[in-house]
Amino acid sequence: MSTVVKIENLVKRYGDLVAIDHLNLEIQEGEVFGLLGPNGSGKSTTIHCLLALLQYNKGNISVFGQEIRPDSYDLKRDIGVIMQNVAVFEKLTVEENIDYFCGLYIKNKKKRKKLVDEAIEFVELNEFRKYYPKKLSGGLLRRLNIACGIAHKPKLIILDEPTVAVDPQSRNKILEGIKKLNEEGATIIYTSHYMEEIEQICTRIAIIDKGKVIALGTKEECKAMIKTGETITVDVPGLNGEQLKSIEGLPHFYKMEYENSILKVRFEKGKHNLIRLLDYLKEQDIDFGRVYSEVPSLNDVFLEITGKELRD
Template sequence: METVVKIENLVKRYDELVALDHLNLNIASGEIFGLLGPNGSGKTTAISCMLSLLEFNKGKIEIFGKEMTPTAYDIKRQIGVVFQNVAVFDELTVYENIDYFCGLYVYDKKERKKLVDEAIDFVGLGDFIKFRPKKLSGGLLRRLNIACGIAHKPKLIIFDEPTVAVDPQSRNNILEGIKRLNSEGATIIYTSHYMEEVEQICSRIAILDKGRVIAQGTKEELKDMISKGEKISVQVYGISEEQLAKMLKIPGVAGADFADGTISISMNGKSGGIAQIIEFLNENNIGYGRIASELPTLNDVFLELTGKTFRD
């Protein structure tokens, strides 16, 4: 697949602090690529360098096969950005704001009108075109922010933490919208520190920590990188030490503990063993109630790779 973004050995320092430490990324056309990392991991800095908003100390950035520079207007024309902070003018109406920002990309008035109307339809702001931003709710404001970033129909769209401080309903709308844009052909870069969102929509993910990519791949590939596997919890009336030891011999079972009427079983990385556990319980006449299965998360991946959780 065609490479849309290629970042090689990108280094960005703020005095003593190394914000990006030899960052390497390859993003292919048609992907929803997630940049996942805790606050301060370098996601926004990477995006800013990518957009030539920031100077960097070392490295190379290519977008659509050409080197990205502040004056690479032919590349810029194909990029849209939805910033974390709402970036609109308070004195202009919804329509005027979208028209203004679209006008920076599309100079033909007729074409622009069509694009602005489509963007308004896309984000569902048709009833609010004459409203000023201050009269919009938080969710509607986010939609306006998105419309301003995508109205010119870019081929590469960067969403920089677009769901921060957004209510659940608006968050779902935003995520659905991103999927729709991707299905219409846009390559998406999605930065977030919400791993659930990244898992939900991204086809490939790079996990950043301290300015470095510590892991990269599909969510399945990332989870396969760690030893931790599925965790199964079974409510039982009782189990003997002997039966518990026997359970450890089931292929794929890495550990089993009994406490407060619940057996907690850890499976090896690639094993899925719920059927084997049920079979074991039946064979050994162990009465059981509710069975729950918990798959490893990206937080588990981050924890195992860095020794800390996302929220640390």
């Protein structure tokens, strides 16, 4: 497997604000690489630098083994871009839009026609070929946005929050499509602040905050970086200080929150945490309602490392 993207020591400042702080990334061929972070964490800035659109203060970026510059047209030919904001011409139809953008990459008319048809087929917009963008729903518009970015069959596809404000059904279709593109051989870079999406489709993840990579690896590797192994939530009113202290004494206990009758206990990796907690509550004759246990999510990884929620 060869390295498709290599970002070394990237620094981007806006005045005094450091948007990207010595960021390093290496993305391998065939990966679906997720960039996860809250809004303003530096995901889009990283993508803009990677596309040689944005000036940066320090660092090196190479794509397919070559430094990327604004006039690296040969490299750009193999990159597909789908940005957060829908970027289509309002006054051109679905088919014309895809043909226009595909035409910026592919000059051969016959080849382009075939690629446009395939892209329309891929995003399932066949019956909307002659529609103007304003007649499309939000989900269909996003699919058109994707088709415009992938019609030329790029080897590297960069998707920057492509599912923002999309209904769940369309979102699933988009995610399935991305998986399919990857299966067809494209390397994917997918940025999002939706951890569920990243967990669902990405083979490797970089969690970034304040322009820094705070966790990198597969989702299992990222989760293994934190202490929390299990979070148990119990709906239990009226616990007193002594009882809470006893819960703190349970094996593998890591952290606890108790607010509005909801007890949330985090345990380190270990077995039988739920049974032990419920046994204690029964022993103390404490009535409790709903109980559920969760394995750590990427949000837990982010929370434990940064002290704040991903969606803050």
